[in-house]
Amino acid sequence: MKTETNRVGQTTVIKLLERRLGADKAGEFKAEIGKYVEAGETKIVLDLAELSFMDSSGLGALVSVLKMIGKRGDLTIAGTQATVQTLFRLTRMDKVFRSFPTVSEAVQALTPQDTLKG
Amino acid sequence: MKTETNRVGQTTVIKLLERRLGADKAGEFKAEIGKYVEAGETKIVLDLAELSFMDSSGLGALVSVLKMIGKRGDLTIAGTQATVQTLFRLTRMDKVFRSFPTVSEAVQALTPQDTLKG
Amino acid sequence: MSTQRVHLSIESKLDHVSLIGVLVRALATQLGYGNMDSFQIELAVVEAVNNSIEHSYLGEPNKKVDVSLAIGEGNFVLTIADDGIPMPSKVLAESDESASSDDFPEGGRGLDIIRQVMDSVTYERGSRNSLHLIKRLPSH
Amino acid sequence: MSTQRVHLSIESKLDHVSLIGVLVRALATQLGYGNMDSFQIELAVVEAVNNSIEHSYLGEPNKKVDVSLAIGEGNFVLTIADDGIPMPSKVLAESDESASSDDFPEGGRGLDIIRQVMDSVTYERGSRNSLHLIKRLPSH
Ligand SMILES: Nc1ncnc2c1ncn2[C@@H]1O[C@H](COP(=O)(O)OP(=O)(O)O)[C@@H](O)[C@H]1O
Ligand SMILES: Nc1ncnc2c1ncn2[C@@H]1O[C@H](COP(=O)(O)OP(=O)(O)O)[C@@H](O)[C@H]1O
Numbered sequence: 001m002k003t004e005t006n007r008v009g010q011t012t013v014i015k016l017l018e019r020r021l022g023a024d025k026a027g028e029f030k031a032e033i034g035k036y037v038e039a040g041e042t043k044i045v046l047d048l049a050e051l052s053f054m055d056s057s058g059l060g061a062l063v064s065v066l067k068m069i070g071k072r073g074d075l076t077i078a079g080t081q082a083t084v085q086t087l088f089r090l091t092r093m094d095k096v097f098r099s100f101p102t103v104s105e106a107v108q109a110l111t112p113q114d115t116l117k118g
Numbered sequence: 119m120k121t122e123t124n125r126v127g128q129t130t131v132i133k134l135l136e137r138r139l140g141a142d143k144a145g146e147f148k149a150e151i152g153k154y155v156e157a158g159e160t161k162i163v164l165d166l167a168e169l170s171f172m173d174s175s176g177l178g179a180l181v182s183v184l185k186m187i188g189k190r191g192d193l194t195i196a197g198t199q200a201t202v203q204t205l206f207r208l209t210r211m212d213k214v215f216r217s218f219p220t221v222s223e224a225v226q227a228l229t230p231q232d233t234l235k236g
Numbered sequence: 237m238s239t240q241r242v243h244l245s246i247e248s249k250l251d252h253v254s255l256i257g258v259l260v261r262a263l264a265t266q267l268g269y270g271n272m273d274s275f276q277i278e279l280a281v282v283e284a285v286n287n288s289i290e291h292s293y294l295g296e297p298n299k300k301v302d303v304s305l306a307i308g309e310g311n312f313v314l315t316i317a318d319d320g321i322p323m324p325s326k327v328l329a330e331s332d333e334s335a336s337s338d339d340f341p342e343g344g345r346g347l348d349i350i351r352q353v354m355d356s357v358t359y360e361r362g363s364r365n366s367l368h369l370i371k372r373l374p375s376h
Numbered sequence: 377m378s379t380q381r382v383h384l385s386i387e388s389k390l391d392h393v394s395l396i397g398v399l400v401r402a403l404a405t406q407l408g409y410g411n412m413d414s415f416q417i418e419l420a421v422v423e424a425v426n427n428s429i430e431h432s433y434l435g436e437p438n439k440k441v442d443v444s445l446a447i448g449e450g451n452f453v454l455t456i457a458d459d460g461i462p463m464p465s466k467v468l469a470e471s472d473e474s475a476s477s478d479d480f481p482e483g484g485r486g487l488d489i490i491r492q493v494m495d496s497v498t499y500e501r502g503s504r505n506s507l508h509l510i511k512r513l514p515s516h
Contacts, residue, residue, distance in 0.1 A: 022257070023286045024250035053257060053275070055282050056349060060342035067340065083275035090276075090352050091345045140397070141426045142390035171397060171415070173422050174489060178482035185480065201415035208416075208492050209485045242395040245383045255382040255403070255445070262402025263395070305395070 001028045005036075008045075008107045012036055013078075015047035015103075021058035030061040034068055042073025045106040049079030054087055062097065078106035119146045123154075126163075126225045130154055131196075133165035133221075139176035148179040152186055160191025163224040167197030172205055180215065196224035239308030248289045248299035248318075256303055257282045260314070263305065267312060268374040276353040277312070277371060283346035284316040284367050292320030292365060307373070314369040322361040379448030388429045388439035388458075396443055397422045400454070403445065407452060408514040416493035417452070417511060423486035424456040424507050432460030432505060447513070454509040462501040 002017035014033060021029055036044060046062070048054075066075050077099040080088070088094040100106040120135035132151060139147060154162060164180070166172075184193050195217040198206070206212040218224040244259060246252035261278035269277065285301050293299045299320065306313040328347060351357050356370040384399060386392035401418035409417065425441050433439045439460065446453040468487060491497050496510035 020254055020257075022250070022254055022282060023290070024253060053254075053261075053278065053282075055279060055286065056343070056345040057286060059345065063340050064342050083271055086272060086276065087279065087349075090349050096340060138394055138397075140390070140394055140422060141430070142393060171394075171401075171418065171422075173419060173426065174483070174485040175426060177485065181480050182482050201411055204412060204416065205419065205489075208489050214480060238391065240392055240395055241387065242392060242399065243383075243385045244399075245385075247381065251378060252380055252382060255380055255447075258403055258406045259382065259384075259399045262406070263398055266398045266402070307395075 001025060001032045003032060009111065011043040011045055011107050011110050012041040013045040013047060013103055013107065015050070017050055019050060019052050021048075021051055021054040021061070023055060023057035026057040026061040029058065030064050033061075033065045037065065037068045042069050043110045044069065044073070044075045045078055045103060045110065046075060047078045047103050047106075048084065049081070051084050052081060054084050056087070056091065059087060059091060059093060063093070066096070074110055076100060076106040076109050078103040119143060119150045121150060127229065129161040129163055129225050129228050130159040131163040131165060131221055131225065133168070135168055137168060137170050139166075139169055139172040139179070141173060141175035144175040144179040147176065148182050151179075151183045155183065155186045160187050161228045162187065162191070162193045163196055163221060163228065164193060165196045165221050165224075166202065167199070169202050170199060172202050174205070174209065177205060177209060177211060181211070184214070192228055194218060194224040194227050196221040239306050241304065241306045244303040244305065246285070246301055246303075247297060248293045248295075248301055249297050250286065250289060253282055253285050253289070256285055260303070260305070264312070267307060269312075269371075270374070273371070273374070277314070280350045280353050280369055281314055281316065283350050284314075284369065287323075287346055288316060288318040288320065288365075291323070292318045294321070296320075310373050312371045312373055314371075315366050316369070317364050317366040319364055322365045323359060323367075325361075328357070328359050379446050381444065381446045384443040384445065386425070386441055386443075387437060388433045388435075388441055389437050390426065390429060393422055393425050393429070396425055400443070400445070404452070407447060408516065409452075409511075410514070413511070413514070417454070420490045420493050420509055421454055421456065423490050424454075424509065427463075427486055428456060428458040428460065428505075431463070432458045434461070436460075450513050452511045452513055454511075455506050456509070457504050457506040459504055462505045463499060463507075465501075468497070468499050 004015040006013045069075055077097050080099055098109055122133040122135055124131045187193055195215050198217055216227055244256055257278045260281045261274045264274035264277045288301045302317040304315040354369045355372050358368045360366040384396055397418045400421045401414045404414035404417045428441045442457040444455040494509045495512050498508045500506040
């Protein structure tokens, strides 16, 4: 699982450097992102711009990361291709994961002033 | 076999409206183009711009049309995609079929003044 | 033009599923489906193959999952077949709403996705289990 | 990453060959080959499948042609297999120069093309006939 990590203020931005997130990689993905949550990072932006395919198992891994974070923080998603975004819509997970076109918008959504609105 | 035919002076320009010319279609192609030769058309430009695939059987059909025309005229090719053009190169048929980027160049190559050069 | 057919198969390992997905999506695109439909057709077939591996074969490798593709009569028909444990009869019928008491379950979304993106979904138990997915071909 | 494998098969009819071609070319592109290489890989596999149908099965339908794809250890390996008449042993070895007295034969170019575009071509006679084609994967 290739990722690239950046810190923007209090937020950890993790860019997934894979083209696919399917059942074969879901466990690895969960473990990889889970490490950050365990290390105390609770504001996470997942940059999924490279992904051209994700299935329900990949989505399940995202759900499990969101649950690990729980009430301690939040996770937003950036850069999903329109195709991948339909997976969120088909499963109504677009109501659960806030998704933004760009990383900076996704980071912005996790900064304190926004929690008032959210 | 879908084609579109135009006449430019003495030349018949036949545009192939297919994406593939393989073994399954080679016979049909030969018959279709052969009709023009039998009807006395001996200056033919084949516009292959739509083709994204041709195999050696498709090429064989082209060879057979060229033989039908024989010494009575000539056939030139226009608009082949770079990929399809490699088939001509791999089989050294690029020495036999004159291939041009555009239809007008392919027509030009069949006009009388050119026969002096050719 | 008569019906064109090609059969794909893989060994029952999740590692191989992406190849099926890539092949099916590429074929869908070639058949004239847009990006969105091609993605969703890939998604449906991948969900179905994952189910065969995970549920029918319970993750056991060295089994075979077949994916047959037929193009004709206005339809793209994908048949996913295995020789494992059949799907319980009520599973395919019920919507996923009732599937879990957990608000955000980590699984249980595959069949619901398949039903949503395909025009027809039928399942056959017999000497083999076959899930038939039909999507209308794009109009020209 | 271990070797990924997928098997394709069609009935021995020329109508179905284009599906194999489209699928293989799309996979090649996905594997990172350029347009030119992807076209040439499609070309090689189509030539091989055509030969199985036309020469091994002498055009008889209802027979099976298998195309196995394996990706791993730096290679893309395509195996085209049939149960028909094997290729005569000298055919694969000789270059097409000697093949015909006709300057412009209408056929006889398939094997020469395959040899040119692939890094390795081997043929196996046995219970089945298998033509193994190997192309180095593109370097990243
Ligand atoms: N091919 C199959 N064979 C047996 N059982 C199946 C099969 N497909 C699905 N099921 C059952 O239906 C349930 C729902 O499947 P699905 O919606 O794909 O979600 P998931 O696979 O994530 O559990 C599975 O958990 C399993 O119990
Ligand atoms: N799979 C095969 N089985 C039997 N004979 C074959 C096979 N492939 C090729 N051959 C023989 O080799 C010859 C050359 O094949 P090829 O170069 O592909 O040209 P073509 O198929 O156009 O004749 C064929 O004409 C045939 O006699």
